[in-house]
Amino acid sequence: MRLVHPNLQNFRRKSLRRSSFSPLLISAAIAFAFPSVAQAKTFDLQSAGVEDIQAAVDAGALSYEKLVTLYLARIAAYDKKGPALNTVITLNKNAIATARALDQERKSKGLRSPLMGIPILAKDNYDTADMPTSGGSFVLANSVPYEDAPSIRQLREAGAIIIAKVNMDEFAHGGIGYSSRLGQTHNPHDPRRHPAGSSGGTGAGLAAWFSPLGLGSDTGGSIRGPSSANGVVGIKPTNGLISRSGIMPCVLSFDTGGPMARSVYDAALALGYMTGIDAKDPLTSTSAGLFYKDYTQFLKKDALKGVRLGAIRDHQGTDAEVDRVFDAALAELKAQGAIVVDGLHYPAMALNNRANVMEPMRAEVKDNYVAYLGTLKPGLPKTVTDLAALGMKLTQPKGEFMPHPSVFTRFKALGEREPITDISYTSAKLYGMKAVQGAVLGLIEHHQLDAIVYPTRSRQPEIIDPNVANVVDRQGAPSLTSIANVTQFPDVIVPAGLTNEKMPVTISFFGPAWSEPRLLSYAYSYEQATHHLVPPATTPALAGERFEY
Numbered sequence: 001m002r003l004v005h006p007n008l009q010n011f012r013r014k015s016l017r018r019s020s021f022s023p024l025l026i027s028a029a030i031a032f033a034f035p036s037v038a039q040a041k042t043f044d045l046q047s048a049g050v051e052d053i054q055a056a057v058d059a060g061a062l063s064y065e066k067l068v069t070l071y072l073a074r075i076a077a078y079d080k081k082g083p084a085l086n087t088v089i090t091l092n093k094n095a096i097a098t099a100r101a102l103d104q105e106r107k108s109k110g111l112r113s114p115l116m117g118i119p120i121l122a123k124d125n126y127d128t129a130d131m132p133t134s135g136g137s138f139v140l141a142n143s144v145p146y147e148d149a150p151s152i153r154q155l156r157e158a159g160a161i162i163i164a165k166v167n168m169d170e171f172a173h174g175g176i177g178y179s180s181r182l183g184q185t186h187n188p189h190d191p192r193r194h195p196a197g198s199s200g201g202t203g204a205g206l207a208a209w210f211s212p213l214g215l216g217s218d219t220g221g222s223i224r225g226p227s228s229a230n231g232v233v234g235i236k237p238t239n240g241l242i243s244r245s246g247i248m249p250c251v252l253s254f255d256t257g258g259p260m261a262r263s264v265y266d267a268a269l270a271l272g273y274m275t276g277i278d279a280k281d282p283l284t285s286t287s288a289g290l291f292y293k294d295y296t297q298f299l300k301k302d303a304l305k306g307v308r309l310g311a312i313r314d315h316q317g318t319d320a321e322v323d324r325v326f327d328a329a330l331a332e333l334k335a336q337g338a339i340v341v342d343g344l345h346y347p348a349m350a351l352n353n354r355a356n357v358m359e360p361m362r363a364e365v366k367d368n369y370v371a372y373l374g375t376l377k378p379g380l381p382k383t384v385t386d387l388a389a390l391g392m393k394l395t396q397p398k399g400e401f402m403p404h405p406s407v408f409t410r411f412k413a414l415g416e417r418e419p420i421t422d423i424s425y426t427s428a429k430l431y432g433m434k435a436v437q438g439a440v441l442g443l444i445e446h447h448q449l450d451a452i453v454y455p456t457r458s459r460q461p462e463i464i465d466p467n468v469a470n471v472v473d474r475q476g477a478p479s480l481t482s483i484a485n486v487t488q489f490p491d492v493i494v495p496a497g498l499t500n501e502k503m504p505v506t507i508s509f510f511g512p513a514w515s516e517p518r519l520l521s522y523a524y525s526y527e528q529a530t531h532h533l534v535p536p537a538t539t540p541a542l543a544g545e546r547f548e549y
Helices: 006-016 023-033 050-058 064-078 095-109 150-157 200-207 224-230 264-274 282-287 320-335 348-373 384-394 405-415 423-446 482-487 516-530
Strands: 042-044 088-091 119-123 161-166 213-218 233-236 256-261 308-312 339-344 451-455 491-498 504-510 546-548
Touching: 050 064, 050 264, 064 088, 064 095, 064 119, 064 161, 088 200, 095 161, 119 200, 150 161, 150 264, 161 200, 200 213, 200 224, 200 256, 213 224, 213 264, 224 233, 224 491, 224 504, 233 264, 233 516, 256 264, 264 491, 264 516, 308 320, 320 339, 320 451, 320 491, 320 504, 320 516, 348 384, 348 405, 348 423, 348 482, 384 405, 423 451, 423 482, 451 516, 491 516, 504 516
Parallel strands: 119 161, 119 213, 308 339, 308 451
Antiparallel strands: 042 546, 088 161, 213 256, 233 256, 233 491, 451 504, 491 504
């Protein structure tokens, strides 16, 4: 006996009474009888966020194994070939097998979390027990840590897949995405230009959609610079919101990890899975009662209505095109109901003291590295002096990509610095940071601001100079991002448009400690109203990345 859907059966009975059949009527009836026909969806890897991926998997149109295969195909086509973006240091050889196991788990047990099966690019300073963690340096090329960093572990427990470890400036020193492990990473929007740093590999990989999510770390702007240069979303969280354990240090007092993504929703989702108290990182205790496991709950499309935003104009005039895009972004914010208090400048106490605070606090790098290197396996360097000696010894004869000498001469100098009990260090840490915090909070309170907004980078990414392997040897773009590190306040970055040279510009939403919920809501509201994420022309869609279901 053949079963007939009752809605279609009723339609047939009524239609038989008519002398003719209307094709439109038949189509409408079929759509009514079978709603799924009328609600056919399109999956497009270029624009697919986490929710789109899970919806396609739920419908049986996509598997995690197929998803990983699609991303690996993009990496194969564009990372070492085509525009040769040069982002990936290490591919996870178990990525497909992990995805296949997650497919089986979902069929038998259901969805573990919204991040289940989602590929993530991890900056090569995050400890991964199944892949080397080199900090972008040939000196640690064979260093496979004993265990995952807590943030990596928490993401994997949610079901995420670390698909690759990606390039960074060597030991996070620099700003152009160059390392002795891989050489120069290129900006997918214009491969002649750098991707900024030090999380340049993550930024470039996300822009080329090698994955929907990525991980960066930030000491003075290393999440935000690459997010801006490559036109993606980034979050530099309040220091202490995410454990720094298992992330190779730069200047630990200013360091934090953070998510990067192709949408605010996805970045907010990942952030929640990275928070929590870690006994090995005492700073995370300050987040007790203040962190959330789900930041997507705060995302509202109308969040900008009535919000007072202070527009910072320090470094205006550095790049006319960046200024033009920022002006247009302010108009868009106003159109969404925001009250923009324009023409603001940071107090001199904030602008001047940040350098006076950051420089003496570099003294802690020596002890930071002793603590980190002590967690690694035998046979590896244990101090910055060891790093310097090994790096300078091997610089000449070894490696296709030579480390810039300044990286290791800097380590040599750090090994000779005064200890962190020195008065210049202790005064900077105990009082200098608070002075900068006070200056920023004073600005916010004086103008009754809900947040500060500014162009994340004051200049478009520069053309790569093959004769310069490290940004410290030339004049970099003036930046405001380090204020967030000295204050330890959060900063959320979202695409704001393109310059005439087709390079991305982003705006930053910056606010007091633990204000991630409202900063993310403002960024989300702006993103949903403007949709400024632009795919690079150098990495077009490949066959099989778009399909209907």
